Amino acid sequence: MGDYTSEANHLLKEFYIPNYLLEHDSEVEQPLHIPICPVIVFINSRSGGQLGSDLIITYRMLLNKNQVFDLGEEAPDKVLHRVYGNLERLKFNGHTNAAEIQNRLRLIVAGGDGTASWLLGVVSDLKLANPPPIATVPLGTGNNLPFSFGWGKKNPGTDRHAVHLFLDQVMTAKEMKIDSWHVVMRMPTPKSGSCDPIPLDLPQSLHSFQRVAETDLLNTEGYQTFRGGFWNYFSMGMDAQVSYAFHSERKMHPEKFKNQLANQATYAKLGCTQGWFFSSLVHPHSRNIAQLAEVKVMRRSGHWEKLHISSSIRSIICLNLPSFSGGLNPWGTPNKRKKQDRNLTAPYVDDGLFEIVGFRNAWHGLVLLAPKGHGTRLAQTNRVRFKFHKSVVDHTYMRMDGEPWKQPLSEDGDKVIVEISHLGQVKMLATQNCNAKSIHDPTTHLSTSSYDDDEEEVESSSDESSSDESDEDPEERRKFGAANTFKLLEDLEAVHFS
Numbered sequence: 001m002g003d004y005t006s007e008a009n010h011l012l013k014e015f016y017i018p019n020y021l022l023e024h025d026s027e028v029e030q031p032l033h034i035p036i037c038p039v040i041v042f043i044n045s046r047s048g049g050q051l052g053s054d055l056i057i058t059y060r061m062l063l064n065k066n067q068v069f070d071l072g073e074e075a076p077d078k079v080l081h082r083v084y085g086n087l088e089r090l091k092f093n094g095h096t097n098a099a100e101i102q103n104r105l106r107l108i109v110a111g112g113d114g115t116a117s118w119l120l121g122v123v124s125d126l127k128l129a130n131p132p133p134i135a136t137v138p139l140g141t142g143n144n145l146p147f148s149f150g151w152g153k154k155n156p157g158t159d160r161h162a163v164h165l166f167l168d169q170v171m172t173a174k175e176m177k178i179d180s181w182h183v184v185m186r187m188p189t190p191k192s193g194s195c196d197p198i199p200l201d202l203p204q205s206l207h208s209f210q211r212v213a214e215t216d217l218l219n220t221e222g223y224q225t226f227r228g229g230f231w232n233y234f235s236m237g238m239d240a241q242v243s244y245a246f247h248s249e250r251k252m253h254p255e256k257f258k259n260q261l262a263n264q265a266t267y268a269k270l271g272c273t274q275g276w277f278f279s280s281l282v283h284p285h286s287r288n289i290a291q292l293a294e295v296k297v298m299r300r301s302g303h304w305e306k307l308h309i310s311s312s313i314r315s316i317i318c319l320n321l322p323s324f325s326g327g328l329n330p331w332g333t334p335n336k337r338k339k340q341d342r343n344l345t346a347p348y349v350d351d352g353l354f355e356i357v358g359f360r361n362a363w364h365g366l367v368l369l370a371p372k373g374h375g376t377r378l379a380q381t382n383r384v385r386f387k388f389h390k391s392v393v394d395h396t397y398m399r400m401d402g403e404p405w406k407q408p409l410s411e412d413g414d415k416v417i418v419e420i421s422h423l424g425q426v427k428m429l430a431t432q433n434c435n436a437k438s439i440h441d442p443t444t445h446l447s448t449s450s451y452d453d454d455e456e457e458v459e460s461s462s463d464e465s466s467s468d469e470s471d472e473d474p475e476e477r478r479k480f481g482a483a484n485t486f487k488l489l490e491d492l493e494a495v496h497f498s
Contacts, residue, residue, distance in 0.1 A: 044111030048139035054158035077483035112140025113402035121482030133427035144323040150431030173429040182423040229480040237315035240397035244404040298383035313358035330375040348439040388416040
């Protein structure tokens with residue numbers, strides 16, 4: 001036991017960041033030691049029942065308490081502005097170890113998929129010269145991001161030994177880039193209807209514009225414009241409705257959601273009560289995707305094509321990672337014939353494409369439990385646009401990276417528009433046996449004929465074409481709106497939505 005403690009303490013030195021590297025007014029400590037794997041830890045204390053709070057205690061006990069942050073108390077953009085500002089000042093003053101720390105720095109984020117996406121958006125918007133890679137601790141219910149990159153989907157232990165093991169994995173993890181996807185949503189202020197003009201409880205990754213550029217074609221009085229981004233998925237329809245019911249219930253009765261197993265059981269129960277298993281009987285036909293919106297995908301630059309969607313599809317998912325609803329892969333791996341006939345490929349996380357998949361109901365989703373199961377493959381693209389019709393319903397449900405909301409729709413003919421497009425890439429940390437695959441990894445380009453079924457697709461993505469231009473100003477696609485760009489040696493300003 002004594003040998004283990006000594007070895008563990010020696011290992012912790014390689015993650016420890018002293019105060020003078022974190023805070024501007026701290027004295028330089030001697031002797032100087034440059035850790036192999038310095039980490040900054042962000043933990044959502046509200047995630048995982050009591051687990052988030054317990055993890056904060058353990059990490060602060062093992063590391064410098066000032067390198068472990070509770071996201072309920074301080075936002076990550078303010079922390080990283082302060083830390084990187086201090087590192088740049090030290091570098092300017094000749095402290096070469098500050099440059100080494102900056103080059104070796106890794107981030108850890110513990111929370112649900114929404115929390116992880118928040119930090120990814122902040123790192124992306126900071127526009128750092130050498131952004132740190134990010135490891136994710138699964139503290140949510142679905143945990144699709146951690147599962148994709150090999151960190152598991154079960155809530156972790158919070159004791160010293162469990163944290164030691166996780167830190168050891170972080171040190172040996174490989175870096176892998178992941179595509180980031182920009183979302184712009186424009187909607188008119190409703191003149192009537194039961195919904196609020198502004199969606200309530202928007203996810204952290206979706207922010208309101210304070211203003212839009214004069215060149216923006218939708219810069220029209222009476223519109224609200226939102227932007228944000230996702231790394232895992234954007235979904236709309238019945239699945240998002242179930243998720244919204246779950247989040248609403250958890251907000252009203254947090255005492256009932258103390259562990260992952262109970263949360264998953266409640267989620268399944270809500271799937272039944274919301275009609276996801278019997279949607280043909282209880283789900284209005286007017287809420288099906290084809291009745292709600294016209295969907296177009298960009299096949300080549302400047303050329304949009306209408307995507308034909310079966311009238312039975314009740315959920316549509318734009319998927320970037322091979323994990324949805326707690327580790328299921330809705331896209332699967334198309335076989336050689338599908339690759340030739342429809343130009344479909346395996347889902348890579350860094351190929352500049354996302355996969356669009358449709359589901360009719362929960363029974364359709366259960367095919368994912370089969371080894372070769374998948375949803376209805378609709379398209380692979382780098383851009384999609386949803387234009388919502390004048391509808392008999394006044395709202396629908398949407399979800400990004402685990403965070404759902406109730407989206408108002410216009411009843412007077414003005415269209416709500418959601419457009420998704422490629423923005424850039426962020427560096428993740430992945431274990432050696434992770435599910436996420438890179439298009440640049442030669443080991444992923446093996447024959448895939450044995451990984452897919454031979455059944456016919458329910459529908460194709462051939463459609464009529466159009467050539468209307470994008471309504472989105474390119475200037476507004478450079479950031480998510482999660483953080484101010486980091487500027488060298490400038491005084492920190494209060495965070496605002498640019």
